[in-house]
Amino acid sequence: MASTTTFGGRVSDAFWRKPRLLLALLLVPPVLWLGIVYLGSLFALLAQSFFSIDEFSGLINYDFTLKTYGELFRPSNFDILIRTVAMAGAVTLAAAIVAFPIAYYAARYATGRWKVIFYLGVMLPLWSSYLVKVYSWKLILAKEGILNWLFETLHLSWVLQAYLSVPGIGGYSLSVSWTGTFLVFLYVWLPFMILPVQAALERVPSSMLEASGDLGAQPGQTLRYVILPLALPGIIAGSIFTFSLTLGDYIIPQIVGTSARMIGQAVYQFQGTAGNIPLAAAFAVVPILVMGIYLTIARRMGAFDAL
Amino acid sequence: MASAVKFEATSRFFGDTRAVDDVTLEIEEGEFFAMLGPSGSGKTTCLRLIAGFERPSQGRVHIFGQDATNTPPYRRPVNTVFQDYALFPHLNVQDNVAYGLMIARVPKAERHRAADEALDLVALSGFSKRKPSELSGGQRQRVALARALVNKPKVLLLDEPLGALDLKLREQMQGELKSLQRQLGITFVFVTHDQGEALSMADRVAVFNNGKVQQVDSPLVLYDSPKTPFVADFVGSSNVLPVEMVQRLIGVAKLASLRPENIRLAEDGLVGTVESQAFLGAAIRLEVAVDGARISVLLPKGAELPNDGSEVHLAWDADALSLLEATNG
Numbered sequence: 001m002a003s004t005t006t007f008g009g010r011v012s013d014a015f016w017r018k019p020r021l022l023l024a025l026l027l028v029p030p031v032l033w034l035g036i037v038y039l040g041s042l043f044a045l046l047a048q049s050f051f052s053i054d055e056f057s058g059l060i061n062y063d064f065t066l067k068t069y070g071e072l073f074r075p076s077n078f079d080i081l082i083r084t085v086a087m088a089g090a091v092t093l094a095a096a097i098v099a100f101p102i103a104y105y106a107a108r109y110a111t112g113r114w115k116v117i118f119y120l121g122v123m124l125p126l127w128s129s130y131l132v133k134v135y136s137w138k139l140i141l142a143k144e145g146i147l148n149w150l151f152e153t154l155h156l157s158w159v160l161q162a163y164l165s166v167p168g169i170g171g172y173s174l175s176v177s178w179t180g181t182f183l184v185f186l187y188v189w190l191p192f193m194i195l196p197v198q199a200a201l202e203r204v205p206s207s208m209l210e211a212s213g214d215l216g217a218q219p220g221q222t223l224r225y226v227i228l229p230l231a232l233p234g235i236i237a238g239s240i241f242t243f244s245l246t247l248g249d250y251i252i253p254q255i256v257g258t259s260a261r262m263i264g265q266a267v268y269q270f271q272g273t274a275g276n277i278p279l280a281a282a283f284a285v286v287p288i289l290v291m292g293i294y295l296t297i298a299r300r301m302g303a304f305d306a307l
Numbered sequence: 308m309a310s311a312v313k314f315e316a317t318s319r320f321f322g323d324t325r326a327v328d329d330v331t332l333e334i335e336e337g338e339f340f341a342m343l344g345p346s347g348s349g350k351t352t353c354l355r356l357i358a359g360f361e362r363p364s365q366g367r368v369h370i371f372g373q374d375a376t377n378t379p380p381y382r383r384p385v386n387t388v389f390q391d392y393a394l395f396p397h398l399n400v401q402d403n404v405a406y407g408l409m410i411a412r413v414p415k416a417e418r419h420r421a422a423d424e425a426l427d428l429v430a431l432s433g434f435s436k437r438k439p440s441e442l443s444g445g446q447r448q449r450v451a452l453a454r455a456l457v458n459k460p461k462v463l464l465l466d467e468p469l470g471a472l473d474l475k476l477r478e479q480m481q482g483e484l485k486s487l488q489r490q491l492g493i494t495f496v497f498v499t500h501d502q503g504e505a506l507s508m509a510d511r512v513a514v515f516n517n518g519k520v521q522q523v524d525s526p527l528v529l530y531d532s533p534k535t536p537f538v539a540d541f542v543g544s545s546n547v548l549p550v551e552m553v554q555r556l557i558g559v560a561k562l563a564s565l566r567p568e569n570i571r572l573a574e575d576g577l578v579g580t581v582e583s584q585a586f587l588g589a590a591i592r593l594e595v596a597v598d599g600a601r602i603s604v605l606l607p608k609g610a611e612l613p614n615d616g617s618e619v620h621l622a623w624d625a626d627a628l629s630l631l632e633a634t635n636g
Contacts, residue, residue, distance in 0.1 A: 210360050211393035213380040215407035215458065225406075229397045 042288075048281035058275060068278040072286070077266070077279075081286055084263040087178070088246035088290075091185040092193075095242045096235050098186070099193040103234075104227075106194075107201035122191045130188065134255050137184045141175035141256065148173070171258060181257035185246050192245065193238035200234025201227070236295075236303045243294065247287035263287060309372065311336045311462050311494040312357055317366035318518075319352050326352040328518035329366070334462075334496060336371075339488050341497045341505035344515030345541070350498045353515070354464050357496060358387050371461055385462040386455035390470060392447045394439035400426065400450050401435035407458040425453035428487070445476045452487075462494045469504065481508055502542050506530065514538045530566075532629050539564035539631060546570075546602045547631070562631040567592065567605040569627035572613070576622035581613050595619060 015022040052067045106118040140146045151160045164170040171177030212222040250264025271280035312334040319327040327349045334340045342350040355361040359380035367376045408418035429449035469477045488495045505512045506526040513523045522534045533539035536547045545564040553563045579597035593604040
């Protein structure tokens, strides 16, 4: 046996005799990374949120208190939470609705070259810089932007103006409205919804859809009773991305949208400009809690039964 | 008897491939009908044409006298047992079986009772609350059967339903399917590539090759009087004697089929040389070279065996030789 004489061969032999050794070697680096760097910093964050800031001196008071969490419920802060969660919810819902037909097409119909085009089309935007994408959307949505021009050319400016005059979602132009923020979020996170949904649909054999039709279900019923339940784990996986990414983002709402802040911006300002690290930490804990609650509900509703 | 399914010059093309090529076929009500052929012969496409998963490129399909050519699967009075069973993984066994009734808006208590009855029928009572992933292959197959039967279809379509089971289970299921069909009186259309399965279960068998139906007959007729060389060879692997040999033997210029088990070694007869022999358990198969052709001979165990390379004489009863249509389809 020639290979036993080489170093690589001897290492392979040792691993073959002690498979657990290989497993341990493979697992130690990621466990260290996750355990110490990632969970450690998360724990530090959690600890910070139970401290408070002395309003006169601006120094951090290291005694355990729930006072900082109480501050989250002040109207100006609570608004930020509601606004962010509502935005994340709206983006997730819209992403699921937009992504599903694309994912369905890719999973059921696209073959060969069309599949390649699908993957390129979905992934290509991910290759370019996030900032470039957001700024190009600002141009598209601006008062002098492409969308406005399009509406004008079609003599439909009045539709856009009517929409922009709706309080809450409207504004001076799309680029400084909540609708603008929503559209950019939807665009930027869409691939994170499409890919898991497509992967889930890919696992549904076509015989299952035929079986449903064979048992008397019309296509709409097959969608409701077979396809959606089987795609649900993928939709939930995608929604974890779109929901949590929207909850934590602070760049998009800063570039496109109104001056009203979202959680990410609040964290950024409280820990930076304001120097209120406990409050920033308390804000940062909110998305974690929201995601925890969301996943618990999803689990209770049987979203992972098909896994 | 009314015909349950009727193909009228039906074809199904996939691009240049003629998966089903001008098939005309009638399946009678209440019969156990097998569609037999090698893979790619068009038998499964024919089944899918009955179920409605495929639409004919040409011709028509009738189900119980009604033209079903343009009827979608969910409006056809037929149900299918799929080759991979296609059980819904997110539903338990009971809800899988009750799916068709749920779609038909049968109240919950009633459809669950009907599902449990259907599960009784396939000897799976007590499995209602299990998930398909918790069942063995044979059990899944029974659930798929119950799920189709609970809707009381007029025709039950079975696409190689026993293909994924091991030999013992397959033999057991063959018997059960047969008695189930007798008990229910429903028309069964059964697709298989296993000629033994088709012969042992079916009332009539259609043999498919290259998208065409070669012969439709009862298993006995199919075996004793194959019409084409393909049927002779595919059903029970017969010897197909070349035209010249048949011409010399009985003076007819046609191909002929001669079953290996109908040949015996004799003092006088067709002369050949033993090339090889194989022990098959209950019998021994000799391969005998005759005038450049090779003829298989099946001898019962215990018969006196010639040595390889020795000269033998082959003989058979006159009616053992069955003439084939000259064309090989």
